[in-house]
Amino acid sequence: MSLRKILREKYSIGEKELSAVRRSFEIIGNVVVIDIPDEVYHLKDEIVKAILEKHKHVKTVLRKVGEVSGDYRVASYEVIYGGETETVVKEHGCRFLLDPTKVYYSVKLSGERERIFRLVKPGERVLVMFAGVGPFAITIAKNAEPGEVVGVELNPKAVEYFRKNVKLNRVEDVVKVYEGDVREVVPKLEGKFDRILMPSPNNAQDFADVAALKAKKGSYIHYYTFAGVEEEKDLPGRVESLFSPYIKCRVVFVRRCGNFAPYVHRYVVDLLVE
Numbered sequence: 572m573s574l575r576k577i578l579r580e581k582y583s584i585g586e587k588e589l590s591a592v593r594r595s596f597e598i599i600g601n602v603v604v605i606d607i608p609d610e611v612y613h614l615k616d617e618i619v620k621a622i623l624e625k626h627k628h629v630k631t632v633l634r635k636v637g638e639v640s641g642d643y644r645v646a647s648y649e650v651i652y653g654g655e656t657e658t659v660v661k662e663h664g665c666r667f668l669l670d671p672t673k674v675y676y677s678v679k680l681s682g683e684r685e686r687i688f689r690l691v692k693p694g695e696r697v698l699v700m701f702a703g704v705g706p707f708a709i710t711i712a713k714n715a716e717p718g719e720v721v722g723v724e725l726n727p728k729a730v731e732y733f734r735k736n737v738k739l740n741r742v743e744d745v746v747k748v749y750e751g752d753v754r755e756v757v758p759k760l761e762g763k764f765d766r767i768l769m770p771s772p773n774n775a776q777d778f779a780d781v782a783a784l785k786a787k788k789g790s791y792i793h794y795y796t797f798a799g800v801e802e803e804k805d806l807p808g809r810v811e812s813l814f815s816p817y818i819k820c821r822v823v824f825v826r827r828c829g830n831f832a833p834y835v836h837r838y839v840v841d842l843l844v845e
C-alpha cells in the first residue's frame with residue numbers, strides 16, 4: 572500500500588492535503604529520508620506512522636530541510652522520528668556503514684554501480700575520484716576481478732567510513748583509499764588506469780585535466796554531469812570538447828542515471844581514450 576493510501580485510509584487525510592505529500596522517499600538502511608513540504612508539516616506524525624507501518628525495520632526518519640550542497644554534497648535534515656542516523660546499507664552483496672547527515676550516499680545510483688562493475692574486466696586498474704564512502708570502488712572489488720581499485724575522497728568523515736567499509740567487505744587487498752583533494756592526490760599516484768570514474772556531477776567538469784593525466788590509450792572515463800533535457804543532444808560534443816585540450820577521446824555511451832530537478836537529470840557519459 573502506498574504512503575498516500577495509508578494516510579487516506581487509516582488517518583482520514585483529505586485529498587487536498589494528500590496531494591502535497593510526496594509520493595516517494597529514500598530508504599537508506601534503517602533511516603528514511605523524506606521531503607515534507609511546509610503546508611503538510613502538521614501531518615508529520617501521521618506520515619511517520621504510515622512509513623513505519625510499511626517499513627517495520629525503520630529506526631529513524633529524517634525530513635530534508637536543505638538541498639544537497641557544499642563540497643561534501645550533504646543535505647540538511649531534521650530528525651522527526653528516532654535519533655540514530657548511522658546505518659548499514661546493503662547493495663550488490665556489499666555492506667556500507669554511513670551516516671547520511673554527514674556524508675553523501677544515494678541508493679538511486681545502485682543500478683549505475685551495477686552497470687559499471689559489469690564493464691570491469693579482470694585485472695583492470697580502476698581509479699574512483701570523488702569516492703564517497705566507497706560504493707563504486709567496493710562494488711567493483713566485490714563483483715568484478717579488478718587488479719586494483721584506488722579511491723580518492725575529500726570529506727574526512729566519508730574517508731573514515733570508506734576505510735571501515737573496505738574492512739567490512741574484506742577488500743583490503745584490492746581497494747586503496749586516499750584522503751584529499753583529487754587535484755592534489757591524483758597527480759601523485761603512480762602509473763595510469765584502465766578505467767577512471769568521475770561520479771561528482773556538480774564539479775567533475777573542473778577535473779578533466781586531472782583525469783586525463785592518468786588515462787592511456789584504451790582507458791575508459793565515466794564522466795557524470797547534470798544537464799537539462801534540452802542539452803541532451805549536445806552532451807557528447809560538449810564532453811569531448813571538455814577533454815580535448817588534454818587527451819584525444821570519443822564518447823561511446825550516454826544515459827540518464829537519475830533526476831536532479833524537473834527536466835534536469837544526472838547523466839553518465841562514457842569516453843574511450845584513443
Ligand SMILES: C[S@@+](CC[C@H](N)C(=O)[O-])C[C@H]1O[C@@H](n2cnc3c(N)ncnc32)[C@H](O)[C@@H]1O
Pocket residue numbers: 642643644675676677680700701702703704705706707723724725726729751752753754770771772774
Ligand atoms: C556526489 S558525491 C559521490 C560520492 C560517491 N561516489 C557515491 O556515489 O556515493 C561526490 C563526492 O566527492 C567528494 N568531493 C568533492 N570535491 C572533491 C575533490 N576536489 N576531491 C575529492 N573528493 C571530492 C565529496 O565529498 C563527495 O563525497
